[in-house]
Amino acid sequence: MYLRAVSINIDDSVLVRQSQSGDTDATERLILKYQNRIYNVILKMCGNPDDAAELTQEAFVKVIESIGKFKGRSSFYTWLFRIAVNLTLNHCQRSARTSARSLDAEDRNQEGTDRQSLRDFLKDDRAVDPALVAESRELCELAKTSLLRLDEPQRAVVVLRDIEGMSYAEIADVLNVELGTVRSRLSRARSNLREILEAMLK
Amino acid sequence: MKANPNIDELLCSFIDGELPLRQQTEVRRLAARDPEVGQRLRQLQNCKILVSAMPHAEAPGEMLERIRVSLERRTLLEEPPAARRVSAGAWHLLLRKSLAAAAMIALLAVLGVVVYHIVAPVPGPGTPVPFADSSGGERVVPVASGTATAVADAGFAGRLELRTGVFPQADAFIRTALEDYGVTASVEADADGSARIYRVAGTREGLTRFVTVLGSIWDNFDTTRLHVENPQLYAEAITVEAVTAKQAAEIVGQENTKASLDQAEYYAVRNEMPGRSILSLLSDDTGRVGELATIPKPTITGGDDPQEKKLAPSEGDAQASLTIVLRSSK
Numbered sequence: 001m002y003l004r005a006v007s008i009n010i011d012d013s014v015l016v017r018q019s020q021s022g023d024t025d026a027t028e029r030l031i032l033k034y035q036n037r038i039y040n041v042i043l044k045m046c047g048n049p050d051d052a053a054e055l056t057q058e059a060f061v062k063v064i065e066s067i068g069k070f071k072g073r074s075s076f077y078t079w080l081f082r083i084a085v086n087l088t089l090n091h092c093q094r095s096a097r098t099s100a101r102s103l104d105a106e107d108r109n110q111e112g113t114d115r116q117s118l119r120d121f122l123k124d125d126r127a128v129d130p131a132l133v134a135e136s137r138e139l140c141e142l143a144k145t146s147l148l149r150l151d152e153p154q155r156a157v158v159v160l161r162d163i164e165g166m167s168y169a170e171i172a173d174v175l176n177v178e179l180g181t182v183r184s185r186l187s188r189a190r191s192n193l194r195e196i197l198e199a200m201l202k
Numbered sequence: 203m204k205a206n207p208n209i210d211e212l213l214c215s216f217i218d219g220e221l222p223l224r225q226q227t228e229v230r231r232l233a234a235r236d237p238e239v240g241q242r243l244r245q246l247q248n249c250k251i252l253v254s255a256m257p258h259a260e261a262p263g264e265m266l267e268r269i270r271v272s273l274e275r276r277t278l279l280e281e282p283p284a285a286r287r288v289s290a291g292a293w294h295l296l297l298r299k300s301l302a303a304a305a306m307i308a309l310l311a312v313l314g315v316v317v318y319h320i321v322a323p324v325p326g327p328g329t330p331v332p333f334a335d336s337s338g339g340e341r342v343v344p345v346a347s348g349t350a351t352a353v354a355d356a357g358f359a360g361r362l363e364l365r366t367g368v369f370p371q372a373d374a375f376i377r378t379a380l381e382d383y384g385v386t387a388s389v390e391a392d393a394d395g396s397a398r399i400y401r402v403a404g405t406r407e408g409l410t411r412f413v414t415v416l417g418s419i420w421d422n423f424d425t426t427r428l429h430v431e432n433p434q435l436y437a438e439a440i441t442v443e444a445v446t447a448k449q450a451a452e453i454v455g456q457e458n459t460k461a462s463l464d465q466a467e468y469y470a471v472r473n474e475m476p477g478r479s480i481l482s483l484l485s486d487d488t489g490r491v492g493e494l495a496t497i498p499k500p501t502i503t504g505g506d507d508p509q510e511k512k513l514a515p516s517e518g519d520a521q522a523s524l525t526i527v528l529r530s531s532k
Contacts, residue, residue: 031266039261053262060269061276121248124241128248133255143252161218162253168220183220187211190249197249 012076019067027067030076031060037164038084044159045088046095047148055091059084078173081164085156085174092152118142118201146196154189161186206242213243217250356433356459358406358522362413362450363427369530373398375419376528383412400526409522410455417447424531426450430466433459440466444473454522 015033018026038059043052062083070079117138121128133139147155153175160166160174171182215221216229233240262268366372376398380387385404391397402409420426428445430453432438440463442449449469456462 028266031269035261035265036258039265040259043259044256049259052259053265053268056261056265057268057272060265061272064269064273065276121252124244124248127244128251130251130255133251134257139252140256143256147253147256158253162250163256168215168218183211183215184207186218187207187214187246190214190246191210193249193253194245197252 013072016067016070016072016076019064020070027064030063034077034080035060038080041081041159041164042084042088044144044147044163045085045152045155046092047144051091051095055084055087059087062087074173078170081160081166082174082176085160089152089156092155115201118197122197122201142197142200146193146200149196150189150192154185154192157182157185158189158193209239209242210246213239213246216243217247358409358454358456358459358462358524359431359433360439360454360523361429361431361525361527362445363425363429363527363529364423365425365529365531366423367531368422369396369528369532372419372422372528376400376416376526379412379415383408383415385409385412396530398526398528400528401523402526403521403523406455406522409524410451413447413451413454413524417451420447428453428466430463432463440470442466442470442473445469449473454524 012030012033015026015030019030035056039052039056042055042059043049046052046055059080063080066083070076074082117136121133121139121142133143147158150158156175157171160171161168166174168179168182168186171186172179175182177185212221212225212229213233216226221229229243233243364372377389380389380400380402385402385408387400387402390399390401392399402412404412426445428442428450429439430442432440442453445453453462453465453469456465
């Protein structure tokens with residue numbers, strides 16, 4: 001806890017320099033600072049806690065092994081997420097078929113119980129209260145399910161924006177795409193999410 | 203409202219705060235004026251809220267340890283290949299060195315064999331073979347071989363070296379015996395007259411009798427030595443030290459050369475055995491104990507009935523020759 005508190009207050013560039021000079025404490029502080037955020041993003045992208053833990057571990061190992069080559073042209077934050085997201089995208093592409101099968105099964109199980117909650121959510125007569133959504137286990141499961149129905153590039157943009165809270169520029173940096181691509185991809189992703197949720201009611 | 207990509211992008215950027223202030227104002231105005239745009243804005247906004255409201259998951263508590271273990275494992279997995287490469291290189295080098303050494307040894311061995319075949323003497327039949335005797339010295343003896351028949355046909359040739367304190371008497375005795383036993387001989391004397399050389403030739407039987415006769419004055423010889431020549435090429439003579447008259451007669455009287463050489467070899471070894479002097483005092487070659495304990499006086503034989511005793515060598519018998527060197531021990 002002490003390390004976590006301290007590491008948050010230290011600038012990344014300082015920790016990176018210390019880590020590059022062989023300071024293992026600095027490396028550990030960087031890990032502690034970002035491990036939850038990386039794990040959360042990866043989990044939302046891949047949907048499996050075990051895979052997310054494995055990918056988080058692999059991402060940090062890659063970062064530590066490559067930190068000597070980090071030149072600082074982008075921020076450490078976006079560099080770290082670029083590694084993590086690329087690993088996750090590759091993993092998701094490899095296991096796309098398996099994930100689709102598991103999602104189909106989850107959909108059948110959730111059908112009925114979540115229908116009313118979803119119907120209320122899709123009324124569109126007003127903006128929903130984020131606190132109420134967060135308290136609704138059914139809506140969170142629906143969000144997870146619908147998110148995993150998106151294709152990987154769209155899912156990545158949504159997760160980085162709506163979960164990690166990155167700016168469009170940061171997303172473009174992480175995904176190594178143009179800013180306009182981020183904008184259009186995010187727009188299509190939210191539109192598709194809406195269609196997926198509507199499709200669940202039919 | 204049907205999705206319009208351009209409107210959706212604008213609305214999403216508005217929702218995310220990615221629009222300049224002027225465009226934000228325009229979007230608010232548009233959404234207020236157009237219900238469909240307003241509805242679409244709420245739909246997209248709710249999607250964002252739905253995703254954003256998902257619970258935040260935390261990484262497993264052992265993540266730091268897992269990363270540390272993974273790094274250590276990778277380090278261990280990466281090192282062995284390098285070690286194997288070094289090890290393989292070392293083994294390869296060692297193998298090459300070993301093969302080079304083996305090739306060098308084989309080459310030297312082949313050269314050694316070739317040189318040996320070129321320079322080594324061709325061993326003839328009966329080539330002497332050295333062996334260590336009981337006194338630690340080296341003795342040369344003829345090798346028994348399949349050429350025994352050739353040796354047997356060569357007759358006998360030897361030299362008997364005698365030293366005596368009664369040189370004139372012994373000389374006279376030998377001269378007389380030569381005349382009596384029908385062997386041909388020539389006598390030479392050295393310059394100062396202290397030695398005589400008798401070159402005796404005849405049949406084995408005649409020479410055997412002559413040597414036997416010498417036995418009657420044998421005790422007057424201080425040293426006796428018999429050299430038996432080996433007719434084989436490169437073969438050395440066999441020397442019998444302290445030879446007795448009986449032994450000399452036996453050696454000369456054998457049926458063939460090989461037998462004479464074998465007998466000479468036997469006595470050469472026997473006479474050099476420790477305790478032989480004591481043994482010789484107790485038993486001579488005839489087995490009669492104590493006979494030699496009494497010193498017989500020299501008996502000078504006369505020329506009685508020389509014609510009866512004279513034995514001419516029979517034609518066809520293998521010839522025997524014996525050179526007697528008599529020296530004065532004074």
